[in-house]
Amino acid sequence: MKEKLMFQNAPHVRQSESVATMMGDFVIALLPIYLMCFFYYGARSLVLGLCGVFFCVLFSLIGKIVVKERAKFDLTPVITGLIIPLLMPADIPYYIVISACAVAILVVKVPFGGTGNNLFNPAAVGFASVALCWPEVVFRYPAPMQVIEIFGESTAKIANSPAYSLAIGAVPDYEVLDMLLGSVPGPMGATNIFVVAACGIFLMVRKTINWITPVSFLVPYTLLSAFFPRIGGSPFDALCYELFSGTIIFGALFMLTEPVTSPKRDFGKFLAGLSSAIVVFLFRYFGGLEMGFANALILMNVFSPVFDDVCEEFLKVYRHKDGIVASFKKDKKQKPEETVEVNLIEEKIETKEEEAVK
Amino acid sequence: MSFFVKGIILEQKKEPMLTRSTLVMRQEFEYFDCDFPDAAIDELSAEQIIELAKLAGIVDESDGKMLWEKLEKANLGEGGRLIIDAIDDEPYISSQMSLCVHQQDKLALGIELCEKALNPAKTYIAMYKHIFDVNFSLPHRVGKYKVEKIGGRYPAENRAYRHLPKGKNSVVIGSCAALHLARAAEESRKMTTCFITVAGDAVKNPRNVEVPVGTSVEKLLELCGLTEEPEVIVVGGSMTGRAIFEPENELVGPTTRGVIALCKSYSGGKSYNCIGCGRCDHACPKALSVSTMRKLAEFGKYDELRHYDAALCIGCGACSYVCPARIDIAATIIKAKKQMELAKKEDMA
Numbered sequence: 001m002k003e004k005l006m007f008q009n010a011p012h013v014r015q016s017e018s019v020a021t022m023m024g025d026f027v028i029a030l031l032p033i034y035l036m037c038f039f040y041y042g043a044r045s046l047v048l049g050l051c052g053v054f055f056c057v058l059f060s061l062i063g064k065i066v067v068k069e070r071a072k073f074d075l076t077p078v079i080t081g082l083i084i085p086l087l088m089p090a091d092i093p094y095y096i097v098i099s100a101c102a103v104a105i106l107v108v109k110v111p112f113g114g115t116g117n118n119l120f121n122p123a124a125v126g127f128a129s130v131a132l133c134w135p136e137v138v139f140r141y142p143a144p145m146q147v148i149e150i151f152g153e154s155t156a157k158i159a160n161s162p163a164y165s166l167a168i169g170a171v172p173d174y175e176v177l178d179m180l181l182g183s184v185p186g187p188m189g190a191t192n193i194f195v196v197a198a199c200g201i202f203l204m205v206r207k208t209i210n211w212i213t214p215v216s217f218l219v220p221y222t223l224l225s226a227f228f229p230r231i232g233g234s235p236f237d238a239l240c241y242e243l244f245s246g247t248i249i250f251g252a253l254f255m256l257t258e259p260v261t262s263p264k265r266d267f268g269k270f271l272a273g274l275s276s277a278i279v280v281f282l283f284r285y286f287g288g289l290e291m292g293f294a295n296a297l298i299l300m301n302v303f304s305p306v307f308d309d310v311c312e313e314f315l316k317v318y319r320h321k322d323g324i325v326a327s328f329k330k331d332k333k334q335k336p337e338e339t340v341e342v343n344l345i346e347e348k349i350e351t352k353e354e355e356a357v358k
Numbered sequence: 359m360s361f362f363v364k365g366i367i368l369e370q371k372k373e374p375m376l377t378r379s380t381l382v383m384r385q386e387f388e389y390f391d392c393d394f395p396d397a398a399i400d401e402l403s404a405e406q407i408i409e410l411a412k413l414a415g416i417v418d419e420s421d422g423k424m425l426w427e428k429l430e431k432a433n434l435g436e437g438g439r440l441i442i443d444a445i446d447d448e449p450y451i452s453s454q455m456s457l458c459v460h461q462q463d464k465l466a467l468g469i470e471l472c473e474k475a476l477n478p479a480k481t482y483i484a485m486y487k488h489i490f491d492v493n494f495s496l497p498h499r500v501g502k503y504k505v506e507k508i509g510g511r512y513p514a515e516n517r518a519y520r521h522l523p524k525g526k527n528s529v530v531i532g533s534c535a536a537l538h539l540a541r542a543a544e545e546s547r548k549m550t551t552c553f554i555t556v557a558g559d560a561v562k563n564p565r566n567v568e569v570p571v572g573t574s575v576e577k578l579l580e581l582c583g584l585t586e587e588p589e590v591i592v593v594g595g596s597m598t599g600r601a602i603f604e605p606e607n608e609l610v611g612p613t614t615r616g617v618i619a620l621c622k623s624y625s626g627g628k629s630y631n632c633i634g635c636g637r638c639d640h641a642c643p644k645a646l647s648v649s650t651m652r653k654l655a656e657f658g659k660y661d662e663l664r665h666y667d668a669a670l671c672i673g674c675g676a677c678s679y680v681c682p683a684r685i686d687i688a689a690t691i692i693k694a695k696k697q698m699e700l701a702k703k704e705d706m707a
């Protein structure tokens with residue numbers, strides 16, 4: 001019995017959820033969206049997704065070797081690779097997807113130390129950079145319900161997206177139900193609102209994403225677009241067109257909730273969602289691009305540590321005012337064996353380290 | 359303030375230990391002589407009860423103090439409370455709780471004796487509320503004493519102590535100590551045994567056992583049987599206990615709550631990177647910013663750690679439990695805290 005015994009740090013039971021299951025949830029939630037893309041645009045959308053996944057994983061493996069990262073390989077590059085093509089039109093050339101993946105992994109993620117250390121959302125930066133380089137291709141959408149050739153130059157019919165109509169101040173000539181079902185031109189993953197919302201609710205029920213972020217983003221954004229409409233007509237129409245065009249719902253559920261770049265605490269998440277709503281609205285209201293979401297998200301990522309610090313200041317007051325310090329002293333008096341156990345744990349850690357050094 | 363502090367609900371895993379009755383190891387009991395052998399239990403005075411606790415050498419398992427000292431020093435004034443600790447909020451551990459299920463008569467007698475010695479205004483038994491995997495309903499009453507269910511999430515014991523009335527108006531006595539007091543009064547028996555939960559997925563016959571103080575962990579595991587060779591043997595609770603290497607030299611005492619043998623170790627192999635999900639921040643019962651503290655502790659920035667109130671950490675291990683990346687957050691922070699204290703002592707000297 002003795003030979004096999006191993007050292008293990010204090011909590012000897014752990015939650016069954018791990019990074020692998022969380023990321024697996026994300027992948028599962030993104031797959032139905034690809035199914036809808038296949039329904040509207042044919043097999044090219046699936047090949048685009050595979051291409052994105054392949055190159056993201058390849059780049060992150062290269063990065064792992066170059067920077068000698070020691071942590072386990074996780075599924076985050078797969079998610080980045082799945083999200084990037086969904087933000088683009090279905091007839092996008094492959095080299096644009098690959099360059100977006102290269103920026104997302106090799107510029108945003110690897111130099112900062114891999115998973116968990118990136119400052120910005122990789123998918124958002126990847127998309128924003130190719131939108132700057134090839135705006136005429138990235139914002140030119142094919143009409144849905146036509147099969148696009150898998151390889152070669154696309155001959156699909158081009159149509160104006162509702163987001164473009166809103167940007168130039170025109171009323172989009174699409175029914176709201178069509179926009180919910182996704183049979184309007186637009187980014188290939190973000191138009192079918194019903195499927196995207198269902199996948200987001202799946203993630204919320206599994207507690208992989210926190211419901212506070214999307215709700216605190218979507219509610220203020222809805223109110224803002226109802227009170228300051230860009231087009232004539234009733235506020236309800238303006239609200240529907242603003243909310244269901246572009247990548248608002250998709251971004252709120254899959255990009256804003258990315259754990260690495262969002263604040264840690266619920267209150268910080270609430271603040272981040274609220275301020276992102278205002279910034280996205282300003283980008284769309286005054287900005288030149290028809291999709292301001294990715295750019296606004298990159299801007300708001302910078303402020304995540306600030307929101308964390310705001311929470312920390314509140315908590316400092318709470319910890320010291322509510323008498324937690326006093327009760328801690330009392331605990332110490334009543335339960336002396338706790339500190340004894342802590343001592344023992346620490347001694348074991350040290351002995352283990354000494355063995356490792358030897 | 360539950361917006362900031364959420365805590366965690368643990369899977370309690372108390373079955374089948376709680377359903378099965380306590381297994382008593384065959385042994386010879388020791389008895390003491392007292393000056394009042396024929397006195398009926400109902401007529402014992404407070405001094406005589408304290409004398410009994412002294413003669414029997416009863417140790418309170420909830421804090422490791424002598425019971426007679428506790429009974430003598432406690433000075434309950436108006437509205438004083440006597441609380442019998444049967445909380446057991448850690449997974450697997452049910453040694454205190456099982457007494458409330460299987461040995462109710464003796465326990466009620468023990469509580470009655472404690473009550474006589476202390477004369478409190480209110481007496482109740484504290485038990486953890488969120489236990490869902492037990493097949494029968496837990497008792498609402500033990501004898502004439504009410505069982506108060508302690509709500510809240512892990513660590514409930516810590517929270518329960520915090521909510522006690524301020525001052526010296528309340529006394530917490532472990533349920534095992536109360537049971538030993540009843541035995542001392544009835545049979546003049548010395549406290550030579552302790553109640554321990556033997557559990558874990560490597561144990562063939564997991565249950566609560568009553569063994570002599572000083573039994574080795576190896577003997578305990580032999581008593582309950584092993585299905586396979588365990589990789590980890592833990593003495594203490596499943597959340598705060600420590601892993602041991604020499605089961606034949608490790609002896610159990612009155613404050614040992616459990617022995618847990620697990621087939622597989624969590625440590626070893628590579629872990630994931632922290633993805634910053636913030637679950638540890640919400641799990642912390644002291645509302646500390648755990649994720650930031652872990653980063654600072656890893657890089658040895660102790661001055662900043664002080665700014666984040668690292669000294670308030672109680673080492674409950676809730677952060678490590680919820681971490682999806684399987685990082686040993688609690689161990690890292692506890693180590694940094696110890697080094698901070700060392701550095702402070704050196705500064706003072």
